[in-house]
Amino acid sequence: MHEKTRFSTALGLLFLLLAAVLILVWIPLDTETSYVEKVRRKLTIGDAMAPTVAAVILALGGLLAILRPGSDTQLTGANLRFLGLLLCTLAVTFAVMRWAGPLAANLWAEVEYRVLRDTAPWKYIGYFLGGTGMITALITMGTGRFRIHHMGIAMAAVLFLIAVYDLPFDDLLLPPNGDV
Amino acid sequence: MGVLDYIWLGILAVFHGPELFAIAGVPVSVTIVMVLLGFLIGIVVGSTPGLAGPMAMAVSLPILISIFGFTPDALLPVMGFLIGVMKGATIGGAVPAILFNTPGTPDAFMTTLDGYPMAQNGEAKRALKVAHFSSASGDTFSDIVLILCAPFLALLVEAYLDLPEKTALLILSLAFISAVIGNSVGKGLISMGLGLLAAYVATGEDFYPRLTMGVPALSDGFPIATAVLGVLILGEVFKGLEDQMNERAAGRAAAVPAQNADQKLTGADIKGLLPFIGRSAVIGTLIGALPGIGSTLAATLGYASGRRRQEARGGKAFGTGAPEGIASTEAANSSVSGANLIPVLSLGIPGNAAAVFLILAADSIGGFNPGPSVFRFTADEVNPELVIAFGLFTTMMLANLMNWTIGGVFMRAMGIMIRVPKHILLPIVLLLTLTAIYVQETSLAAVWFAIGFGVMGYLMRRVGMSPLPFVIAFILGGNLEATARQAFSATGGDPFFLVKSPIAAVFLILTIAVVIFAARPSPAKKAEKL
Numbered sequence: 001m002h003e004k005t006r007f008s009t010a011l012g013l014l015f016l017l018l019a020a021v022l023i024l025v026w027i028p029l030d031t032e033t034s035y036v037e038k039v040r041r042k043l044t045i046g047d048a049m050a051p052t053v054a055a056v057i058l059a060l061g062g063l064l065a066i067l068r069p070g071s072d073t074q075l076t077g078a079n080l081r082f083l084g085l086l087l088c089t090l091a092v093t094f095a096v097m098r099w100a101g102p103l104a105a106n107l108w109a110e111v112e113y114r115v116l117r118d119t120a121p122w123k124y125i126g127y128f129l130g131g132t133g134m135i136t137a138l139i140t141m142g143t144g145r146f147r148i149h150h151m152g153i154a155m156a157a158v159l160f161l162i163a164v165y166d167l168p169f170d171d172l173l174l175p176p177n178g179d180v
Numbered sequence: 181m182g183v184l185d186y187i188w189l190g191i192l193a194v195f196h197g198p199e200l201f202a203i204a205g206v207p208v209s210v211t212i213v214m215v216l217l218g219f220l221i222g223i224v225v226g227s228t229p230g231l232a233g234p235m236a237m238a239v240s241l242p243i244l245i246s247i248f249g250f251t252p253d254a255l256l257p258v259m260g261f262l263i264g265v266m267k268g269a270t271i272g273g274a275v276p277a278i279l280f281n282t283p284g285t286p287d288a289f290m291t292t293l294d295g296y297p298m299a300q301n302g303e304a305k306r307a308l309k310v311a312h313f314s315s316a317s318g319d320t321f322s323d324i325v326l327i328l329c330a331p332f333l334a335l336l337v338e339a340y341l342d343l344p345e346k347t348a349l350l351i352l353s354l355a356f357i358s359a360v361i362g363n364s365v366g367k368g369l370i371s372m373g374l375g376l377l378a379a380y381v382a383t384g385e386d387f388y389p390r391l392t393m394g395v396p397a398l399s400d401g402f403p404i405a406t407a408v409l410g411v412l413i414l415g416e417v418f419k420g421l422e423d424q425m426n427e428r429a430a431g432r433a434a435a436v437p438a439q440n441a442d443q444k445l446t447g448a449d450i451k452g453l454l455p456f457i458g459r460s461a462v463i464g465t466l467i468g469a470l471p472g473i474g475s476t477l478a479a480t481l482g483y484a485s486g487r488r489r490q491e492a493r494g495g496k497a498f499g500t501g502a503p504e505g506i507a508s509t510e511a512a513n514s515s516v517s518g519a520n521l522i523p524v525l526s527l528g529i530p531g532n533a534a535a536v537f538l539i540l541a542a543d544s545i546g547g548f549n550p551g552p553s554v555f556r557f558t559a560d561e562v563n564p565e566l567v568i569a570f571g572l573f574t575t576m577m578l579a580n581l582m583n584w585t586i587g588g589v590f591m592r593a594m595g596i597m598i599r600v601p602k603h604i605l606l607p608i609v610l611l612l613t614l615t616a617i618y619v620q621e622t623s624l625a626a627v628w629f630a631i632g633f634g635v636m637g638y639l640m641r642r643v644g645m646s647p648l649p650f651v652i653a654f655i656l657g658g659n660l661e662a663t664a665r666q667a668f669s670a671t672g673g674d675p676f677f678l679v680k681s682p683i684a685a686v687f688l689i690l691t692i693a694v695v696i697f698a699a700r701p702s703p704a705k706k707a708e709k710l
Contacts, residue, residue: 043673064366178622
């Protein structure tokens with residue numbers, strides 16, 4: 001069996017399995033009404049119908065992916081390693097974005113961050129640090145080495161985004177200020 | 181109110197809308213300025229490898245909505261801007277293709293085949309002029325077809341299609357999009373199934389939000405911006421970041437050689453190009469009118485058709501720097517953009533990413549629901565949606581006018597965009613997109629949903645699955661379910677409501693035929709097996 005055929009078969013089987021889980025387990029357990037229900041003596045379509053149709057389409061797609069493998073593209077270990085690295089980078093930089101402002105307020109302000117979340121410079125701390133970290137880390141991933149001027153570019157880009165999204169508008173909140 | 185009255189009101193809505201400033205006492209409306217701004221930004225974005233029109237649309241939408249608010253007055257400036265971006269990006273893609281052998285947008289790949297050799301022969305400016313003329317011609321032709329066809333198609337739909345037929349038409353459209361995109365109908369159907377499934381999370385009519393597993397964060401479903409921007413934009417950015425890592429060792433783009441050849445595009449040159457432009461414009465418009473078939477296929481078919489004609493008449497061979505090759509490609513891929521709006525405006529079915537963002541804008545602002553109901557020519561009272569529709573047509577013609585007048589000059593100045601390093605650009609676009617999602621949804625959970633959809637979009641691209649059926653199914657999923665529910669109730673709970681009407685039955689037969697036709701092994705694959 002060709003490697004591409006093997007990959008398409010695995011992909012098809014994965015979605016056949018997902019469709020079976022959806023139809024047999026998830027949809028029956030996680031919807032309130034069945035495929036059809038009676039409301040005031042009239043038959044109507046229930047909440048389970050549409051997701052079941054989606055699951056049948058997934059099953060059909062899975063079956064056709066097995067029978068008619070079309071492309072020679074497939075997922076590699078390198079792809080998954082890149083994805084893991086990317087998600088770790090995003091998780092760390094978003095954690096910085098979320099907690100840097102409250103931490104700074106805890107250390108240097110007399111009131112809690114929630115009160116300061118629409119006050120400069122407090123409201124920019126998390127976004128600036130997290131955003132700069134995210135851009136710098138991703139540029140470093142792309143080029144394979146850390147350079148200080150990349151951090152400078154990242155800072156300039158974040159300041160530009162603050163100028164675009166925050167300075168002209170009173171009704172827009174930069175991350176993470178809507179969550180704190 | 182007659183048809184001409186509505187057309188006139190649409191034109192007035194654009195030119196006599198809220199005034200931004202006046203030139204010599206002549207008021208300039210904000211819509212005109214927004215179309216111009218969108219058009220220029222579109223050229224810049226299209227000229228920059230790694231960026232695309234939908235990215236610019238995605239990040240600018242929350243800013244535009246913040247500026248213009250959620251009133252019907254916001255519709256024309258915001259959608260005019262998006263239309264400007266769409267048109268600008270279409271012509272911008274040819275610039276790096278011709279100058280540096282790097283297509284700015286995927287549909288400009290065929291432009292490299294003749295554009296780059298022309299630049300190497302010292303005819304870069306002439307090649308850009310050919311690309312601009314062909315692109316503007318194809319785009320204008322396509323818009324005229326849109327303006328003439330969309331209202332009639334919508335009237336036909338409203339006159340002849342009832343709820344069961346509309347349900348069947350939605351099923352046919354989704355099946356068609358899934359079957360024709362990519363090279364595997366199975367993967368297209370999986371993409372569509374996933375889109376429908378995501379659309380059905382936490383929606384429905386019961387009190388309990390279905391398929392949420394009791395998770396409170398899912399109880400309102402996935403916000404449309406997170407799914408659309410995640411799969412379309414973040415997925416592409418993630419892929420671009422990885423490609424960038426893999427291409428780290430690749431060299432810089434070659435410098436443009438000295439341009440000493442004759443750069444003029446004469447009337448005789450244009451006369452010679454017109455048959456190629458005409459054929460490609462018709463091909464592109466026909467392809468664009470069918471939802472889901474992208475401009476890349478149009479460019480390929482337009483180029484192939486032009487090459488056959490060139491071989492028959494014995495001109496300069498395609499692929500060696502023939503202006504006819506550029507004309508065939510650019511007229512075809514540009515004529516897709518206008519025709520792509522035919523299914524949106526007449527059926528409410530988005531056919532490409534740009535149309536998705538127009539629907540997203542209309543959905544966010546409110547007061548305009550693209551679809552057949554827009555074209556109700558009410559005589560006794562004004563139908564505001566119809567005025568907006570004719571206003572949109574006016575903005576398209578305005579963008580075409582800008583394309584013909586300043587587009588060429590601006591486009592030829594954009595060669596500099598190749599110098600923008602992709603490894604710096606993509607991380608900034610990522611933060612920009614995530615910020616755009618956050619300011620719309622004001623929740624980090626929404627950002628993580630978007631990243632999750634981005635991962636899905638990345639994986640789809642890596643396994644050769646087009647993300648477009650997902651996005652279109654996500655947008656149409658709710659509508660499909662609601663129409664089917666209404667049709668089922670209206671027919672008194674008839675389980676065969678989809679096959680009782682002859683038109684609906686024909687649509688369903690076509691649905692099955694499309695899937696079977698797309699799934700059959702092609703002659704090339706059969707030969708490969710032998």
